[in-house]
Amino acid sequence: MAVTKHKKIAQNDRALKAMLASAGCALLAGLPTQSRAAELDNWDFDTAALIYAEGDSRVSAFEPVVNATRNFDSETKLNLKLAFDTLTGASPNGATPSDQAQTFARPSGKGSYTTSAGDQPLDDTFRDSRGAFSATWSAPLGRDWAYSAGGYLSSEHDYQSLGANGTLSRYLNQKNTTLTFGLNLSADSLNPEGGLPVGLSRAPVPGSSTFSTDLSNSRDGSSDNKQIVDVVLGVTQVIDRKTLMQFNYSLSSSSGYLNDPYKIVSVIDDNAGANYGGNFVKDGSNLYLYEKRPDSRLKHALFWQGKRQLDNGDIVDLSYRFMFDDWGVNSHTVDLKYRWDLGKHYIEPQLRLYTQSAADFYQRYVTSSDYQALDEVSADYRLGDLDTYTLGFRYGYRLSQDSELYTRVSFYQQASSGDSGFGKLKDQELYPDTTATMVTVGYRF
């Protein structure tokens, strides 16, 4: 009975594999049925779909992924991955809430949206879809070495990324120690909707007398570039039959246009009077500036991970990451997973804690007396003081030796903090929490 069931699952898996393979590549075309079945046995598929939804109908995302691996032998493989994602919803534009209604131009410069008094300014036209493809070849080099080489490309309507990477590993102590060197190069280009904003220029306010001048002064061409180089040095060590550890040091250097083209900063009136702490009005309308970040960033990260199977078969997976960069951001991340083995089933609770300090140029708002002297500024909460928590549960069911169905539900919370403003601004909620729910369903076969 069990054998028949397994056979049936294996047949179903094969049918699914065939479907995915024929949809994705033409490798199998022309092969006789028997060789096709044999060829399919060399492939592993991992498919999943994620739904990400923020509370208060903010950003929601849907991301299906297909990951296919062709095994040539136990150490030689080709991995292909295809992912799509679509994003919709409303995203904070960086401006502070105010005691007055605020009207902002759409990024394109055409059309506008109005935020009521006391509400978070959110650009509700946030909509994007992205397609990404990557391929990685990995193989041994003699007995003591291994390498991998890969490339990827990703495309959105306003952002493209093209990258190449490689790793070289050296095995020592009967393969109990592995030293790895990795290098990744990425060339990205952006072409934001409505042109490329000039950092610190005035954002055009619809209906104002200076709208068209501000719009043309705030744009400089339509596209720019960003380059990223990542280097990773890693040591993986087998401790005993049930324990292994990894330690990585990584360096990531970005340069080019690093601003978020859709983020602005509010200028707040600090002149004594009735408008103290309100939006600063210049030439008859509120003054907002486009954000400006430095044109380079160097990040360092130290990463440690330990994994151990306990005597009862459960697995504990703990990792810690410390990151610091020349923007003044420091962060700590702790990630703990406990896989509770229940035979064919397992439950894996997960807890992730993350905390970061603000970038040197992060300011929730700027004042009317200091905005002209700024070199750089961003009010993007993702560069501010931020704590996040993720609590997740994964449940998996092993259908056969090689196939598994799983689902994961996670709750994610972001809590920002910082300077609470002055005057009228003190009454506004400058650091609202964000919560999100993530649901993933996956099938590996």
Added chain:
Amino acid sequence: MTKVIFLSAIVSSLVLTGCSDLGVKPWERDVLAKEEMQLIADPVEAGLDDHIYFSKEATSGGRGFGGGGCGCN
């Protein structure tokens, strides 16, 4: 920067010298060979997580490359 290189050099040399006594024989790899015992047990899930955290926080990478790939940050 110098501090990091120095620290990494010390840690890696400690790891390397200390580690020659650690480890298992080739025939003792039954547990470590399991899929769920790999450092990244589910690369697809790890990729989805990286994408979310990359677009929501100021840190990325560490485990692997922290590069670009999307305009979400």
